[in-house]
Amino acid sequence: MIQLSKKQLAARMGLSRDQFNNAIKLFDQQLWCWGEDVKRPNGNLLVACGFERIPPPKGQEQFGSMYSRRIRRGGRIVLRGWGLLISDRKHGAILLKRYGFTPELLSGEEIPTQLWDTSDLPKLISPQSDVDVSRVLFLLSAACRWVVSYETWLRLRIGMKHRETSIEHWKKMKKTNFSCDEVDRLWRLLAKRLEEAAIRLEKSVLARAA
Template identity: 30%
Template structure:
C-alpha cells in the first residue's frame, strides 16, 4: 500500500508539473510546440474560456489528448476506450474518446477508476510522456526546459532529468503491474475534505 501511495504522490506531482510545461510549450513565443509536434488544437465550441484540447493520433488505433486539467490515452473512434488521468489526482480512470469530441473537466471527474487490466495503457501513456520530453530536450535543449520550469514556477530543479523521472515511475508500475489507486482510508479521508 505504501508503494501505491508513493506512485500517486509522485505521479500527481509529475503530471501537475507536466501540464504546466505543456502550457509553456503552447505559449512559446517562437511557436506552439504541441502544434509543431503534430497535435491538433480544438477549442470549446461554446465560446467559453475552457481549456483547449490538443489531440495527437500516435498510431492507427491510439491517440493522446491533452488539456490543462489532464490527459487521455487510449483508443480512438466511436468505440475507443482508454484512460484519463487528472493532473491533480494520479488515479487513472476509464474513459471513452469519440472522434474529435471535446471534453470538460467536470465531464471526466466522475469516471470509474481503471482496474489493473488497464495498467498497460497507463504505462504506455507514461512512455509517451518520456518520449515527448526526450524529443523536447533534443529539439529545444535543456535551457529551454529550464526556462519553462522557471516560467511555470515549478519547484523541479533538474530539467535534464524529466524523462528519467517519468521512466522511473513507469518502471515502478511495470514491476508491480498495477494501476495506482488510493487505499480505502485515503479515499475516505479525501472524501471528508
C-alpha cells in the same frame, strides 16, 4: 463502489508511497510545462510535435483549445489543462486528472472528440478488479513512455533552455520542482514500474482462468 486508498493504489501500481506522491507533483509540473510549450513565442511546440489544435466552439472560449494526437496501436492522446486522456484498441481509454495520480477508465472505448470541460466526459469507472487495474496500468505506462519521448523530441528540436526556463518559473510559484534530468528519470521509472505491475496482474488473471 469502494475507492482504493492512496496506499492501496500505490501498492497496486508497484510504487512506494513517496514515488506515488512524487508522481502527483511530477504530473502537475508536466501539465504546466505543456502550457508553456503552447505559449512559446517562437511557435506552439505541441502543434510542431504533431498535435491537432482544436479550438473551443463559439461561446465556450473560456475552456481553451483541445490538443489531440494519434499514437501507437490505434490510440489517441488528448491534453487538457485539467488532465490527460490516452486510449488504445486493446485496453480502452483512461483519464488522469490533474492534482492526482488516480487514473479512471472511460465507460466508452474512445475518447470524446469534443472535450472542453470535465462535464463533457462519459461515465468514469474507478478500477477495482485485477482486469480493470491491469488495463489502467498498461495505459498509464504508455502515457509515461509517451511523455519521455515528447521531452526527448523537445530537447533535440530546440535544446534545453526553453524547458529549463519553464521549470524555473514553476519553481517560483510552487517552491518545489523537478529538474530536466529528474523529469526524464522519473517518467522512465514510472513507465517501467507501471508496466511491470500490469504484467504481473495480467499473468495472475490468466493463471486463475486456466
